[in-house]
Amino acid sequence: MYKIKVGISACLLGQAVRFDGGHKRSSFCERELGAHFDYHAVCPEMAIGLGAPRAAIRLIRRHGELRAETRDGSLDVTERLIAFSEQQAGRLDFLSGYILCAKSPSCGMERVRIYTANDKAPGGEGGAKEGIGLFAQALMAANPLLPVEEDGRLCDPVLRENFVLRVFAYHDWQQLCASGLSAARLIAFHSRYKYLVLSHATGHYRALGRLLADLGQGSLEETAQRYIQGLMTALTLRANRRGHTNVLMHLQGYFKRVLTPSQKRELTETIDKYRLGIVPLLVPLTLLRHYLCEFPNPYLAQQVYLNPHPETLRLRYGL
Template sequence: MVAIKVGISACLLGEQVRYDGGHKRSAFCTDELGRHVEFVQLCPEVGIGMPVPRPTIRLEKHANGTRAVVPKTGEDVTDRLIAFAERATPHIETISGYVLCAKSPSCGMERVKLYDLETGHARKEASGIFAAQLQQRYPALPLEEDGRLNDPLLRENFVMRVFVYAAWQTLPQPLTKAALLQFHTSLKLLLLAHNQQLYRDLGRWVADQQEMTDDFTRGYIEKVMQALAEPATRANHTNVLQHIQGYFSEQLSAAQKAELTDSILAYRAGHEPLLVPLTLLRHYLREFPNDYLAGQRYLNPYPKDLKLRYGI
């Protein structure tokens, strides 16, 4: 089995490549996610030839847009960072997600300080130069920052998207309508949990499309990843859980139905994690097999030992 590759800012793996010679090792990435993926580590600032340690870079607001500048010397390294993103293309096209270093003027995904030279003030409203290139060049690629991965909901969402995108990347090329339908069918309950409108729109779009053009397939996966990037609410999860429960309406006893209903409602009220009703549903799926449910990524979106649904 081909390992899933995930790009990552090198400092998050403990590499001492930051401007001050330090690192920002992410325990989740190195100790947990790293058991299931192969990391592709990059440091744009080192990649453009800057030393360790090095003068700091900051983002500045200029007439020609956001620029990455070394305030100590006035050197503008924006174009070099963009060129690095271009050179990194062969690596990035093999990955299924990217973990970025928060607040970095090169790698920060959002809320990076942007300095206004006229006022002397800075607002947290920019993206790092390299991160912005990733967003522009690969709109379907799952991106997340190390700090946001401390949030259980965002952590679970990112990992789920990585595994979905990796599955997409393994589809045989050229893509056939049959292969697309099978892939899309496996995502139906996940999409329903995350974005009901796009769930409906994508279903119609796939059904109506006959020719698997590059524009169509690129647009399809971008819309899928857009839908999945929206965190699922308890209400939507409850809707999906009840939808799955309906598949067992003829097999379960009255007591089993009541137990499952109570578990789903307890989750809805915030008294139990999602894992509790899901465990019951998986148990009933083993007891009463159903091919459609067995193929749904919603029930098993990533390795269980990551324990991502324990806290949501």
């Protein structure tokens, strides 16, 4: 079975690489996502030669400069950690996503605690949650389109579904580019993603349509780069109930000539129940997929919106 290559903080796979000699194994990452992802595990702190267990590293702001040091100041790994992070981040373009360990001074993607050093507390005091881990910062700077998420945020069903959706979409794009980009293939790719984009951001949906309408006006490579930037930005915006309802109603229109009056009424009522929060997204989607099997439509059948990720992950149950 082919698996998508995704980077991950090594501790999340149960590797004993944390400062205390332990790990932060995530069963969701290891078991459920692991059935579909081929992980590339990295621990930046171990990679620069630190052992486990070891003295904890913290981010300390000293004289306006951010340093990665131990609390007592006996070890400063700032330059080593930055050098490794920048070098490693530039070699990860084969990945389709990355899962980072939250709160880590090397891997945290947001709200990492930053301490402030002063004469009374040379090892730092306070600790505002406003930083980004040094490796995470280099990773996102070098790979701005790469879907990145933290393990803790994956506990939120909306953020979890959004991240996995983006990983599969970005992998799909990488496969397109690897097979040879052409104007026809780019348009075909967008045709499959139209309703998925519409569910996330109406403005981006329109902008991408205008971009491809002028496809012959400039370089294909430049247009493709602008397209994927727009697509990944749109998918980063979380789809809400209103956006999904809008798409469901669009999809409903494809069946207006083939459904019986009672079937039309059932579909309309089911979509409205979703809009009101009575049933989850999976309910109207299941009904639409049923009618698609009964009344085949090649254009609808190719829509990524209907199956953006494996059903076995059960990611749309709570949406």
